[in-house]
Amino acid sequence: MTRTVYVNGDYVSEHDAKISIFDRAFLMADGVYEVTSVLGGKLIDFDGHAKRLERSLSELDMRSPVSRDALLDIHRELVRVNAITDGLIYLQITRGSNGDRDFVFPDPETTEPGIVLFTQNKPGLANSPAARTGLKIISIEDQRWGRRDIKTVQLLYPSMGKMMAQKAGVDDAWMVEDGAVTEGTSNNAYIIKGNTIITRALSNDILHGITRAAVLRFANEAQMQVEERNFTIDEAKDADEAFITSASAFVMPVVEIDGVPLGDGTPGARSRRLREIYLDESLKAAI
Template identity: 75%
Template sequence: MSRTVYVNGAYLPEEEATVSIFDRGFLMADGVYEVTSVLDGKLVDFQGHAIRLERSLKELDMAQPMSTEELLAVHRELVSRNDIVEGMIYLQVTRGNPGDRDFAYPPADTPPTVVMFTQNKPGLADSPVAKTGIKVISVEDLRWGRRDIKTVQLLYPSMAKMAAKAAKVDDAWLVEDGKVTEGTSNNTYIVKGGTIITRELSHDILHGITRAAVLRFAAEAQMQVEERAFTIEEAQAADEAFFTSASAFVMPVVEVDGAQIGSGAPGPVATRLREIYLEESLKAAI
């Protein structure tokens, strides 16, 4: 049975869903997106994703297509119609269809394109990879300068993921001016001497919703956190490393550029933070 998806106010079988060839998301990557995880049939950190969506739209001078309450209703309807217990909901908003191709923005009253669909991911919370950890390589960060806006410009992260695949590892960490910015689709961390180190918020990285929650939980657990950039060499010499994202939660990293991190297995800090995040997120899910 096909999925039910949402396109511009209508719930449709995925085979019947279409978007104009003149849509600026297709022609110009002129759009933003969010991904919200679903655990036990409930939405995790939905409010944080809705707030970040509003910020991304504002930074690109795009209108909010619907209220937070309306977005929540559509998310819940898609979870229900597609029987999602564990998985994700992808939301994309573009500047819409101006009727032709032009670099200039279309008139402000051009209706935006709003698309949402589900991805069924049984076992999302109990991922076996989290028990073994992942391996990463480093690649030069060649993305544009406003990574804090969650745009659909994902070609370079895709290229970096393919470079990791070619190197027979799991992911890539992006490096600019000698320091790690973030992963291809996640925020990055190392642990040294009991202190969690992660890059500070700026235009250089995405302001991760999972990042914010994990750092809050770390503070509540009286873990030490230092927000600063770190190098690949620091990561290789760290006691632990991990990353956070909406779909992977807290994921241990056990190798960077061929160098084993710590014992080569998920460390106690990352393991505990994953446990806390999943426990607290399930309590707060809506």
């Protein structure tokens, strides 16, 4: 089935979609993005993603070409025309193109921002086999730029991290800076000691995860405490459990770090319970 995508105001076939070669996202990675999950034909935590998108745009002095209400309408129309039951919607807004390449930002009064959205069909997204087996990860040095709180399209190093993990025969990598874990290549990182979830505090060092915020809200329902602080890889190896969160993986247990199994090497009860609560509550609130 050929997808219908949204490009700069028009719904078109993916084969007919075009953007300028001078678009600054292409030339300068000058753009931001969001990924929203779809379960049962409904959007998961759309408002959270929309708010973070607005923050990212503001931090880069970039304007949105559409309102939040219009953005919701576009998401729903793409779900409808592409018959998405379970899947993802990728959204990217760029600073646009003024018809040439220049390091200096183009005049926002005369240069319209670019916007692209497309769907990815993922049947059974919430029933990933990885949730039953858990993830094996390695640690790598964090070599990204300093404003990781802005969800930009600068994803080369995270992609390299994914490839390092693949080469090592594992599922993903956690990045380490100044001796402490920052986050995964495309997710936030957590360990569990006893009934306490430990995760790095929000700052410019990590992405302010939408799923992260929800899971930490739901921790009380799982009868767990939350401690926001730095932790090391050695501390992680000694943890009772570990997990990651993201918009597409939800809550995913981690069972091995740098070859060291956590517990008995299978997903822990607390991580499984957090995933269950997150999915239940998110489906209730889906729009």
